[in-house]
Amino acid sequence: MVNWIWFVEKQIDKWLSLGEEPNEEEVWKVGWALGSPSKKKDYVLSRYNDVFNRYLQKQCWEGLEHKVCIYSWNPRSYKRYFPVALNANGTILLFKEPDKIELLSYPITRAQDLGVRGVTLPKDKEIVEASWRVDGWQINFYYDTILKRWIASTKYVLHNMRWEKRRLEVADYGEIINPYVETAMKVAETTGLLDKFKGYEGWTFTFVLLGPEPAITKPLPPDPDHYEDYELYIVGARKPDGKLIGISEVGKMLDYKHAPIVEVDGKSIGELLDLA
Structure with missing residues (x-):
């Protein structure tokens, strides 16, 4: 089972750091992982910034050659359920260089809280x-x-x-x-x-x-x-x-x-x- 935080970070890194131009299917899959499927690249990038800056907490250590980041759900945001959100439970990524992102830690998926809006x-x-x-x-x-x-x-x-x-x-x-x-x-x-x-x-x-x-x-x-x-x-x-x-x-x-x-x-x- 793919870790969707790793998947999204890797795809976004290809687009922004390597200048790769994704096709509509690739854009749609990233948008889907972010809880808002779309074939429009600009919209998906905007959604990425929204999710990773508002809903997720990303704490990083940065060295001379590496960066290590841990991802969790922002406790100030009400709980939502989409692929990236479910992996926001301590996922850890190692950033080495463009397109070289290693998944260090992939904890169990965050539990679905009873009574949360939209969850049955x-x-x-x-x-x-x-x-x-x-x-x-x-x-x-x-x-x-x-x-x-x-x-x-x-x-x-x-x-x-x-x-x-x-x-x-x-x-x-x-x-x-x-x-x-x-x-x-x-x-x-x-x-x-x-x-x-x-x-x-x-x-x-x-x-x-x-x-x-x-x-x-x-x-x-x-x-x-x-x-x-x-x-x-x-x-x-x-x-x-x-x-x-x-x-x-x-x-x-x-x-x-x-x-x-x-x-x-x-x-x-x-x-x-x-x-x-």
Whole structure:
């Protein structure tokens, strides 16, 4: 399954940086990914600027030869559902040079929130696997081809970024200054999780970092010096080709704990919602 943020950025880069002139079908596909299909290039470029500047948050670190950007949904914008929006959950891209854009991290798709305008769930559809919610913070592990090692991110910022009084602080790329990432990395290292990732380069593993207090209460950021108070739970993974891997299968692959599985037994979405 293609990552639509990567797809759109790559196409726009060809048009603007390399001066390639797309055909109508290519223009339409980019517009469709942006939630507004059109065969008019100028309109699609305008839509691109609107989506990537208003609806998405794009936080970047830029070095001499590389730029790394992480994409998330702007919390000040009400939720919308189109291909690019669904991938705005911590996607990370590495920009090397024109037309050389590498997908570093492709987390699980953002969940469709119940009750959001324009979203309906087919309540009679049978569910393959479901889990109970773990009330923590999303952490994505991926292999960084610059650092040549596994690293983590949140769904909003990279390992070398943190918010200080509403201002984004960005450190050298080799540093870890994000308290959520630093805590998760210490948990992963001490539990042997980092060693279990070997051989899965190109995959993205999504976890929830569970702390002493529920994340919904908005406690203070984790203290990495007290990492032993935190746990990581698997909630899914993606292969390099974008295929999603379920919670229980990833748990078996890594021999690591995962979010508690709900006994589905052929239940429909409607029946599962009644259990919640």
